[in-house]
Amino acid sequence: MADYKAAPLASLPKTLDPNEYFNLSPEHRRAEEARAAVRANLKRQYQVQLNNPHRKELVDDPALTRWVYARANPYPHFRATKKTSLMGAMFGVFPLFFFYYVFKTDRDRKEEQIKAGTLVRKFNLTS
Amino acid sequence: MLMILTPTMMLLPMIWLSSSAHLWASVLAHSMTIALVSLSWLCLPMEAGWSSLNSFIATDPLSTPLLVLTCWLLPLMILASQNHMAKEPINRQRVYISLLTSLQIFLILAFGATEMIMFYVMFEATLIPTLIIITRWGNQTERLNAGIYFLFYTLAGSLPLLVALLVLQNSTGSLSFLTTQFSPPLQLHTEASKIWWAGCLLAFLVKMPLYGAHLWLPKAHVEAPIAGSMILAAVLLKLGGYGMMRIIIILDPLTKQLSYPFIILALWGVVMTGSICLRQTDLKSLIAYSSVSHMGLVAAGILIQTPWGFTGALILMIAHGLTSSALFCLANTNYERTHSRTMLLARGLQMVLPLLATWWFLFTLANLALPPLPNLMGELMIISSLFNWSNWTLLLTGAGTLITASYSLHMFLTTQRGPITSPVLAIEPTHTREHLLMILHLLPLLLLILKPALIWGWAL
Numbered sequence: 001m002a003d004y005k006a007a008p009l010a011s012l013p014k015t016l017d018p019n020e021y022f023n024l025s026p027e028h029r030r031a032e033e034a035r036a037a038v039r040a041n042l043k044r045q046y047q048v049q050l051n052n053p054h055r056k057e058l059v060d061d062p063a064l065t066r067w068v069y070a071r072a073n074p075y076p077h078f079r080a081t082k083k084t085s086l087m088g089a090m091f092g093v094f095p096l097f098f099f100y101y102v103f104k105t106d107r108d109r110k111e112e113q114i115k116a117g118t119l120v121r122k123f124n125l126t127s
Numbered sequence: 128m129l130m131i132l133t134p135t136m137m138l139l140p141m142i143w144l145s146s147s148a149h150l151w152a153s154v155l156a157h158s159m160t161i162a163l164v165s166l167s168w169l170c171l172p173m174e175a176g177w178s179s180l181n182s183f184i185a186t187d188p189l190s191t192p193l194l195v196l197t198c199w200l201l202p203l204m205i206l207a208s209q210n211h212m213a214k215e216p217i218n219r220q221r222v223y224i225s226l227l228t229s230l231q232i233f234l235i236l237a238f239g240a241t242e243m244i245m246f247y248v249m250f251e252a253t254l255i256p257t258l259i260i261i262t263r264w265g266n267q268t269e270r271l272n273a274g275i276y277f278l279f280y281t282l283a284g285s286l287p288l289l290v291a292l293l294v295l296q297n298s299t300g301s302l303s304f305l306t307t308q309f310s311p312p313l314q315l316h317t318e319a320s321k322i323w324w325a326g327c328l329l330a331f332l333v334k335m336p337l338y339g340a341h342l343w344l345p346k347a348h349v350e351a352p353i354a355g356s357m358i359l360a361a362v363l364l365k366l367g368g369y370g371m372m373r374i375i376i377i378l379d380p381l382t383k384q385l386s387y388p389f390i391i392l393a394l395w396g397v398v399m400t401g402s403i404c405l406r407q408t409d410l411k412s413l414i415a416y417s418s419v420s421h422m423g424l425v426a427a428g429i430l431i432q433t434p435w436g437f438t439g440a441l442i443l444m445i446a447h448g449l450t451s452s453a454l455f456c457l458a459n460t461n462y463e464r465t466h467s468r469t470m471l472l473a474r475g476l477q478m479v480l481p482l483l484a485t486w487w488f489l490f491t492l493a494n495l496a497l498p499p500l501p502n503l504m505g506e507l508m509i510i511s512s513l514f515n516w517s518n519w520t521l522l523l524t525g526a527g528t529l530i531t532a533s534y535s536l537h538m539f540l541t542t543q544r545g546p547i548t549s550p551v552l553a554i555e556p557t558h559t560r561e562h563l564l565m566i567l568h569l570l571p572l573l574l575l576i577l578k579p580a581l582i583w584g585w586a587l
Contacts, residue, residue, distance in 0.1 A: 057466060058465055058466065058467065058472070058550045059549075064469065064472070067408075068408050068409070068469050071408045072408065072409060072412070091399070095395050096388070096391055096392065096395060099391045099394070099395065099519075099523070100387055100388065100391055102517075102519050103387060103390070103391065103517050103519060103520070104387060106517045106518065106519055107516070107517055110517070125511075
């Protein structure tokens with residue numbers, strides 16, 4: 001159990017130091033060691049890639065790839081809840097009808113004024 | 128017109144007969160010569176209507192700026208593609224340049240067409256080389272999805288146009304652009320006329336794209352290689368605008384009533400796609416959505432059918448073509464170095480590549496319509512003419528301008544300013560070719576400040 005030693009690129013975590021935590025159960029310590037081993041392996045892989053003198057491309061970060069993919073593909077996980085339906089209605093459906101009503105009334109009023117000859121064009125540039 | 132068309136067609140044999148050492152240089156020189164000669168179209172007397180007229184192709188003040196833009200873009204596309212194509216076998220390089228050239232030929236014939244069916248056939252023909260470029264030379268697996276969206280959205284929009292044009296041919300006997308402005312107004316009183324009206328415009332609205340039918344654009348722009356993105360953003364979207372401006376002359380008086388939904392979709396699209404830009408992680412996707420935003424303004428400007436609306440739309444189309452193409456080239460310089468389009472990955476570029484940061488700055492300012500660039504002139508004319516049409520549009524266009532400024536600045540600050548991230552520390556310096564590419568995009572834009580009359584069409 002105590003054969004997990006500190007390495008140059010992976011220091012011994014406090015949770016594995018037997019002098020610090022002498023009242024932990026052996027199963028707990030074994031689990032902590034296994035996790036520390038996995039972490040150290042990942043760190044080693046990263047350091048190998050980082051210090052490779054022939055490397056021309058970026059070191060691949062799978063977390064970044066997953067995040068970018070998640071940001072770009074939300075549609076398979078879309079679910080029609082009350083909140084999302086409200087968002088869709090508020091930003092996608094309602095403004096179209098609202099602006100149709102606003103523009104139509106304004107334009108009809110203006111056209112009537114033009115036909116009646118009462119429209120005052122204060123700033124007479126070409127339109 | 129043949130003075131430009133024949134050399135462009137002769138570019139095809141030159142591609143296949145050049146030796147591999149001279150291919151790119153000779154194609155670049157040839158296409159640059161064609162581009163410079165095409166500038167002579169701008170000097171033709173354009174007040175009288177059509178110039179370089181024969182039965183099939185002609186130029187007029189509306190199509191001349193778009194034709195010059197198309198011809199100008201071919202050497203730029205070749206410059207931009209040189210790097211990423213260098214590793215491919217020589218024959219595949221030849222196929223790629225042949226696809227770009229055939230796209231050029233179809234575009235020249237489309238913008239120069241005097242008859243609507245010829246315009247339609249060329250409009251559809253441009254889809255094929257673009258589809259091949261996107262699906263064969265794109266870089267991610269999503270390129271197949273992108274190609275399908277691109278092809279089928281545009282085809283579905285344009286089949287009604289074919290039917291509408293054939294109906295028009297049947298009823299009026301002629302489909303020539305030369306006579307549409309002089310033909311008597313059509314009798315459009317039935318319900319079927321409304322469907323015919325929609326059929327005429329739908330193809331161009333999908334191509335522009337209008338906000339509701341814009342889904343193909345981010346996919347196609349992002350997955351295409353750099354030359355594909357450039358030609359898509361700069362010219363193919365403008366085919367939609369050009370077609371709309373040509374055909375809307377005969378669609379009166381129905382347009383006054385039926386255009387409201389499309390104007391509203393276009394204006395709301397300006398605001399919505401601008402907001403989407405603010406939360407994009409992918410740099411090319413941001414530039415693609417900003418294209419949708421600008422084209423929404425163009426669509427609204429055309430649909431209100433006023434002189435300033437048409438003029439602003441045409442100026443914005445030309446200015447946006449140059450700006451958007453330049454921004455895609457800049458994004459490509461990032462991509463070629465880091466092989467990733469994630470904006471957050473390559474930050475602080477101003478410290479590492481300062482001269483490229485100058486180009487980023489200038490084109491970001493162009494994107495947010497800084498005076499005295501023609502981008503501002505186009506946007507301002509459209510916004511003023513929309514304000515004249517209905518004062519309330521200022522809410523949407525004003526918000527759109529604000530959001531455009533904020534996402535353009537966000538793009539600039541994220542890529543250029545701030546802390547340098549680790550991928551940026553060991554990238555290769557900028558090539559002269561890339562600087563040349565940027566200058567060739569910037570120079571027309573700056574020169575157009577001095578004489579915007581070249582690109583403002585026949586309405587003003």
